[in-house]
Structures are given as structure tokens and as C-alpha cells.
Amino acid sequence: MSSSLLCRLDEFGTGTDTPSAQGFTLENGREIFLVRVADTVFGYENRCPHTGAPLDWVPDQFLDLDKVYIQCATHDARFRIKDGFCVSGPCSGQSLRRLVLEIHEDRIHLID
Ligand code: FES
Numbered sequence: 001m002s003s004s005l006l007c008r009l010d011e012f013g014t015g016t017d018t019p020s021a022q023g024f025t026l027e028n029g030r031e032i033f034l035v036r037v038a039d040t041v042f043g044y045e046n047r048c049p050h051t052g053a054p055l056d057w058v059p060d061q062f063l064d065l066d067k068v069y070i071q072c073a074t075h076d077a078r079f080r081i082k083d084g085f086c087v088s089g090p091c092s093g094q095s096l097r098r099l100v101l102e103i104h105e106d107r108i109h110l111i112d
Contacts (some may be wrong), residue, residue: 003102003109006043010106012036019081021062021070026110032099033062034108035070035081041108043099044084048072050091070096 006024013020013036023033023046031046031054046054046062056062057073064071069078069087077089084096100111 002112004112006034006101006108006110008107009036009039009041009103015039019063019067022060023056023062032110033060034101035062037081039103041101041103042081042084043101043110044070045097045099047097048075048077048091049086049094049096 004026012022012034015038017038019035019037021033021035023031025031033044033046035042046056048055053074055070055072061073062070064078070081070084071078072089075089077086077091079086079096084098086092086094102109102111
């Protein structure tokens, strides 16, 4: 098991209940994104379960306008922030691949 530092908690998002999201490209080219809601951070592979395509057209735009769901910019599919479950769209009933994160001393690490 390995651990990679992604960023500091205070480097993205507002720390409020309004979700914010940010994408990352890892050294091996793997695309992921994080969604922060207050002090909770959720992480997912940036790959839609039905085509494998990335979800964002515009960098870091992973959320719908109301910031309630993660959204696929191409097909308007909606995924719950808390578990990546698709509630509408072509991959309804499937889920984004969730990442294991650890926050330690204000730093967000990806655990593989
Ligand atoms: S690529 Fe699957 S919903 Fe858009």
C-alpha cells in the first residue's frame, strides 16, 4: 500500500457546506478529482462508468450548477457526491470509482 500527497486541505474549496471540486493528474497520468464539503473530502477516478471518459469539459468543473451533484458535462448524468452513485443519465445505477483518502495534519493523501 502506498500513499501520495495530493494537496493541503486549505489549498482548495471554501471549507463551507457549499461543495467545491478540483481535478488532479497523477504522475502516472491517472486522472482523479476531489470534492470538498466543509472538512470532508471525497475522491473519485475521473472516468465515467459507462464510457471511461472524463467527466469535466472545463477543468475542475465537476459539479452541477446547484452544486448538489457531480455532473458529466457531456451527457448531463448526475452522481451523488457522498458515494459517486449515478442517479440519472446513461449510467444510472452505476457508480464512480471511489478513492481511499486520508487527511493527516491538513494534508490530503491518496492511499493505493
Ligand atoms: S460519459 Fe458517461 S454519463 Fe457522460
